[in-house]
Amino acid sequence: MSEIRTGLGRSRVWIRQALMQKRLSTYFQHLVDLHCELPGSISPPIQSPPFEHIEQGEKRSCATNIRVSHTAFYHPGAMMLSDEGIVFAGLLVGLSSLDFCFVLKDNLSEMDGALQPIPYHVYVQCDIDRLERFINKDNLFPAVDLSSVIDQKNFLEELNRKLQDQVEQHIVEQQNQHDRLQELTSVLDMLRLENRGLKIAVSELKRQSYVDSAVGSPGFTPDSSVSSKDSDISSEITCIKPNTTATPSSETELNRLQRQLEEKTMLLDSLRTELSESQSRMVSVSRQLTHSQTLLEQKQLLIRQLEGKAKGMSTIIDQMHERIAVMGTDKVSTERTLNQMRLQLSDLRSRCSQQQADLETQRSTSADLESRLNEQTAEVKRLQPKVVELSECLSTIGQLREELAYWKNLCHEQEGSLSEMAAIVTSSKLEADQLRESHTALKEAQWTDDACAPSCSKCQAPFNVSRRRHHCRNCGLIFCHACSAQTMPLPSAAKPVRVCDACHALLLHRYAEKS
Numbered sequence: 467m468s469e470i471r472t473g474l475g476r477s478r479v480w481i482r483q484a485l486m487q488k489r490l491s492t493y494f495q496h497l498v499d500l501h502c503e504l505p506g507s508i509s510p511p512i513q514s515p516p517f518e519h520i521e522q523g524e525k526r527s528c529a530t531n532i533r534v535s536h537t538a539f540y541h542p543g544a545m546m547l548s549d550e551g552i553v554f555a556g557l558l559v560g561l562s563s564l565d566f567c568f569v570l571k572d573n574l575s576e577m578d579g580a581l582q583p584i585p586y587h588v589y590v591q592c593d594i595d596r597l598e599r600f601i602n603k604d605n606l607f608p609a610v611d612l613s614s615v616i617d618q619k620n621f622l623e624e625l626n627r628k629l630q631d632q633v634e635q636h637i638v639e640q641q642n643q644h645d646r647l648q649e650l651t652s653v654l655d656m657l658r659l660e661n662r663g664l665k666i667a668v669s670e671l672k673r674q675s676y677v678d679s680a681v682g683s684p685g686f687t688p689d690s691s692v693s694s695k696d697s698d699i700s701s702e703i704t705c706i707k708p709n710t711t712a713t714p715s716s717e718t719e720l721n722r723l724q725r726q727l728e729e730k731t732m733l734l735d736s737l738r739t740e741l742s743e744s745q746s747r748m749v750s751v752s753r754q755l756t757h758s759q760t761l762l763e764q765k766q767l768l769i770r771q772l773e774g775k776a777k778g779m780s781t782i783i784d785q786m787h788e789r790i791a792v793m794g795t796d797k798v799s800t801e802r803t804l805n806q807m808r809l810q811l812s813d814l815r816s817r818c819s820q821q822q823a824d825l826e827t828q829r830s831t832s833a834d835l836e837s838r839l840n841e842q843t844a845e846v847k848r849l850q851p852k853v854v855e856l857s858e859c860l861s862t863i864g865q866l867r868e869e870l871a872y873w874k875n876l877c878h879e880q881e882g883s884l885s886e887m888a889a890i891v892t893s894s895k896l897e898a899d900q901l902r903e904s905h906t907a908l909k910e911a912q913w914t915d916d917a918c919a920p921s922c923s924k925c926q927a928p929f930n931v932s933r934r935r936h937h938c939r940n941c942g943l944i945f946c947h948a949c950s951a952q953t954m955p956l957p958s959a960a961k962p963v964r965v966c967d968a969c970h971a972l973l974l975h976r977y978a979e980k981s
Contacts (some may be wrong), residue, residue, distance in 0.1 A: 475577035485566040488623075491558035498551045556931045563616065565787075615793065619786040626779040633772045640765045647758050654751045661744045668737045675730040832887065839880045846873055897979060912942050919944035924966065940969035 470476055484490040545551050916935055921928045923943045929935055936950040937943070939959065945966050952970035953962040965973065 469574055470577050472578045474581070475579075478577050479570060482566070482568040485561060485564070486568055488562040488564075490561055491555050494551075494555040494558055498546060498555055553931055563620075615786060615789055619783060619790075622779055622783050622786065626776060626783070629772050629776050629779065633769060633776065636765050636769045636772065640762060640769065643758055643762045643765065647755065647762065650751055650755050650758065654748065654755065657744055657748045657751065661741065661748065664737060664741050664744060668734070668741065671730065671733060671737065675727075675734075832883070836880070836884065836887075839877070842873070843877065846870075901976075913937065914942055914944050916944065922946040922949055924949040924968075936964055938966040938969055939963040940965045940973070 470479060481490065484493050540547055545554065914937070919929075919935065922945050924945055925948070927933060927946050929946070933946055935944050936947060938945060938950055939956060940954075943966065950964050950966050952965055952967060954965050954970055954973045955962045956965075956973075
């Protein structure tokens with residue numbers, strides 16, 4: 467960062483680092499919500515009124531922080547000062563699903579460059595119609611597997627981040643334990659020196675007391691014990707007492723020696739207690755030192771384990787990336803298969819239209835046969851009086867009876883076909899009535915205004931920034947994304963449009979009856 471000179475370059479580096487950390491939306495939310503705290507040496511772009519009466523020298527010597535509103539850093543009417551800034555921060559949450567890698571050393575020359583127009587035509591050279599068809603495809607490939615893989619990758623990244631934080635925390639604790647170990651070793655050395663000094667002082671006091679108590683006594687040894695010193699002083703006192711020619715000066719000298727002996731014994735006792743206390747302190751410090759060493763070894767072992775886990779997580783993340791690439795290739799293959807299925811569907815639709823035309827021709831031929839049947843029945847009625855008049859001719863009557871039976875059978879067959887046609891006509895009339903009713907219902911449907919629908923018309927879920935409003939292109943009501951995720955072709959649209967679940971079921975039933 468020290469090699470970047472311009473504020474624009476620092477802003478670019480900050481945005482890229484935030485994308486790598488997947489916290490760009492969080493940082494923008496902090497910029498929108500929170501206020502900034504500036505050091506006293508930095509003044510805001512707009513001078514605030516409370517500092518007008520402060521002198522220049524006082525401003526330079528001020529070392530406290532100045533709380534400045536974030537509005538001082540933006541122009542009036544900026545997006546970050548309005549509600550659109552909150553919406554923009556919410557839209558940036560989707561960037562957390564991207565895996566962005568950035569190396570600052572390789573791009574130092576590009577950070578301080580001037581603003582240049584972005585050539586968007588490089589990214590839109592593909593077929594727009596094909597891109598729209600790809601966007602409108604909701605069921606191209608199973609989205610569950612891809613979402614689960616992305617969730618696993620995000621979970622592993624979060625776990626890796628937590629493990630890295632734990633490693634850093636344990637490193638800090640190890641450093642603290644190491645510093646504490648050094649402090650304890652230094653304290654132990656000081657206590658040892660103090661103990662050695664106390665021992666020297668005790669030996670010096672013993673020697674001094676022996677010198678003071680055994681003045682003039684031959685055979686004096688500096689290494690004799692305190693009991694021998696006391697015995698010498700007591701013997702000296704007993705030697706002095708029998709003297710009948712005792713003077714007041716000898717008595718005062720004796721008293722002085724006794725007081726000096728008591729002071730030396732008290733000093734010796736205090737030095738002994740201090741020596742025992744220093745020894746106990748040295749033992750406790752040595753115990754703390756061993757305990758801290760064991761804790762340090764445990765922390766080092768835990769750090770090595772966490773490093774191994776972090777390496778394993780990195781390999782798992784690489785495997786997840788490979789799986790995502792494989793699923794991308796599978797998606798392309800499924801897209802090709804879907805295009806082939808669409809071609810087959812168009813072929814089937816053409817064949818269905820041809821079958822409908824054949825059905826219409828059959829219906830016209832059945833109408834012609836019905837008219838001919840009516841004519842033949844009329845002719846039979848006309849020939850019946852002639853049969854009565856020609857009853858004398860038995861042979862002719864027999865032939866006419868056989869012919870009549872034949873025509874009766876034919877009439878019964880035609881009546882059955884007529885009854886079937888009547889059933890078909892009645893069903894078509896009922897379907898026409900249903901279509902007429904649905905058409906009138908669609909004509910009466912109105913396009914609901916967004917302000918009139920604070921919640922979903924089906925699940926009653928309230929709308930917010932993450933839950934958007936979607937109109938049903940069939941009934942005009944407003945639903946959430948989950949309740950209006952179905953698409954159906956409508957006569958008023960050139961391609962499948964979004965409809966609610968109820969309209970989707972109704973249209974499916976209608977198309978099934980038509981087919």
